[in-house]
Amino acid sequence: MLRNLGTTCIASVTDMAVGYPQALVRRVGHPVMWTGGLIGMLDRRLNTPDATPARRRANGFVASVLIVSVPTATAILVDRAIHRILPQWLALPLTAVLASSLVAQRSLHDHVKAVALQAQDSLPAARRAVSHIVGRDPEQLDEAGVLRAATETLAENFSDGIVAPLLWMAVGGLPGAVFYKSVNTADSMIGHRTPRHEAFGYAAAKLDDLVNLPASRLSALWIILAALTLKGMHARDAVRILRRDARHHRSPNAGWPEAAMAGALGVRLSGPRAYNGVSVAEPWVGDGRSGLLPADLHRALALYRRACLIQTLAGVTATALLARISAMTSRQTKRWVTADRFPR
Template sequence: MSAPSRSDLLATAVGLTLGAMLDHVVPDPRRGHPVAGYGRFAAALERRLYAPTRPRGVVYTALAVGAPVAAAVAVDRLTRRRPVLRAAATAVTTWAVVGGASLRREAGAMDRLLAADDLPGARNRLSHLCGRDPAGLEPPALARAVVESVAENTADAVVAPYFWGAVAGIPGLVGYRAVNTLDAMVGHRSDRYVQFGWASARFDDLLNLVPSRLTALLTIGAAPLVRRGAAGEAWRTWRRDGGAHPSPNAGQCEAATAGALGIRLGGRNTYGGAVDERPVLGDGREARPADIVPAARLSLLVGAGAAALGAATLILRALVRPSRAARTSTSRTGAS
């Protein structure tokens, strides 16, 4: 596949920016969301291919990711040197795969339930953000769960799509979201998926290595806008605690967020009745419901920074790339 032209890169930058704006103003549909449709496709493919082995999981991941990426590559080719069409296609794809507004809405819903002392409602709503067992969780534990989920999903659902969109355009956006969706579906360590989901989980870890660390850096940069003088604490906490988490990526964002908000994250979680003791991240007080809104605001700032950085990277690539006329002139000169 030939390298994108200057106009292609600029159109992708415009589309990425428009898609980021659409994420703020156009809510996800209750039915017919493209990611939900992909989930149904992946589930149907799993029913045909499942076996509790890693090789079968590798085949499943390759087919489940390869199909949408092939479609995205076709769209990429059809929109070459058609800047308006390319910008529109990129904008719609970005809106479909970025989940920043949905993430903040769920955090806001948890904040309102806890503010109203609706503990049963908050426990029931927690499943919209994470998979830990909510039974018996008190407000501080619920608040910690929300802040941790917002921090991790800011990397997974916001920064990473912008990063891969800047790197590879529409195929990058689609490919990343496919892998991340598979990780959520089959990447957990249950008896059914510990082998079959291994490839999806490791692929997701690989694709998030850079975005998770970029999220941490953007969190550090945005920290003073949420809490005065917090950048230094966020930096120190990230450098010290970012690698303590069992995930190679989640701890990066959570540690930076803990430092930015001046709280402690990590500790005991329960999933499906199994207790998971995680290292404590940060030196501050325990999380409380009042930290949910600042965490959501931090996520908004980080997402805006990631979108701006992605668009700026594409514009810079366009500026340093020779124009089509210049390349043709150089080719003719060389031929003579």
Template sequence: MILIAALLLDAAFGEPRWLWDRWPHPAVLMGRLVGWCDARFNRGEARKLKGTLVAIGLTLTGVATGWLVHLIPDHGLIEAVAVAILIAQKSLVEHVRAVAHGLRRSLAEGRQAVAMIVGRDTEAMTGPDIARAAIESAAENLSDGVVAPVFWYLVLGLPGIVAYKLVNTADSMIGHLTPRHRDFGWASARLDDVLNLIPARLTALLIALTHGWVDPAPILRDAPKHRSPNAGWPEAALAPVLNVALSGPRSYNGVRKDYPWVWPEGRRDPGPDDIDAAADALWRVWAALLAVAVLLALT
């Protein structure tokens, strides 16, 4: 029942500005903790070892935090609210739809909106580039921000979802192949890969099933093309159901990357309507998760 309440709370309220303008969001607190670890320990020798210990420490911190909530009498409501906060369904949909709205108004507004959710260069993006980036972000964040948190809550309860979010935050902040973080962030990045192995593939399955797509061959063919061991799976599932070619060439920090196409048979001129279709796909998967939660509550 707690997961059902959490899914409905997130869908109804998302990330209310009136609350998080006054209080730090848990994700912000997690980011501050990771930032402190980076500033404190990412120095001197043995950075890979230090980073490994930090990744373990963050995981244990998440588990302990979730366990402490269980010690509160009648903690059900608190737990439901906490889980709702750690699921990012509505806010993800809002950010994705904002790109469609911006692109309909102008290319400049579309670029500005998509820059809020992707890390690639946006200054020279065409309309189809913007739409592709938004759709890819929708697919990847559906896995990281919705399916994976729900999965780890079902497996390990509140300790599982808090630990997952801490590791995922660490990966996003220090899990980069930069000179500063190549060694220190290695363990956080690898641990995040492990924690997302099942959720990423489950996300692909849910996308396919909720759209009536029964042919696994294109997903199995295209998912391994992605530079990430996990992000390619939801992208490879969403591309054929929308009939849009994803990935492909893009630029990071002024350097062009010629990534292979995912679902190269698809259209290469997606627009705002395709972004909205991707947002609709997010809600279909959310509905499937809610149905699973209901079935589990009834058993």
């Protein structure tokens, strides 16, 4: 457990500082891209048009098992090899650097900041920027709609792109983070309620809901604590909106960080939107103004940065406490062994 926490802290700081270099993406790709290739292959082979809905659902369950087990087993082998071959002082940071590729603190921040900067100058440019991080049709969004979409994405991806992989990393080290990222990638690719994937992606979507449940609650806590430490934020409203609106969200998990952020910023998020030209009447989250400005997205980014910092500090504190407890336990055990071996 102590090794996992150490890995998590180093991975968090590494991603926060440098992220995943684009040069590396161009040369070897990204772990999510590798998993995506496996998912695409299974989707083509097991999700055939002539299969019945029942067969598609069964095949989707088999695909989900393979999507999770193959990358996780590979990560277990890599993790064991590193820690057997290399000394601990080198194995731990190397494993953490590898694991940092599964966290998206810097990447998410940079993508959302690009929307905020473009919105200050050009609506078409802001629409293009937000199209990289949301699934809805950006051409139907006005400036406020673009800014709401970016803020919602920031809140939701704080949970499933940062808090969740780090939480699973703390539980299972590099393999734990790979397990989570495999589940989350499967949901993003085949977990949609479309004619092609409603049956085949059922298992992936349900598994993603389950593994994201603890992180979504924890992410809301980090946002509330961040609001307490920043001037102009509303921590009490974050708690109030969280208790009132989170359960009404279309997602059992995304509503938690989104409601906390809406309350902290004093704005309304979610609401009606369009996916692929189809209008969806989603309920509003929050009771502030829905007409967001670029300054509101910059405030959301400040809240996000502070929440990331609080999470990292919490991880470092937990690691230090566990290390101290482990050292005290080890010394006590040695005293007991010595007393038994050399009785007075």
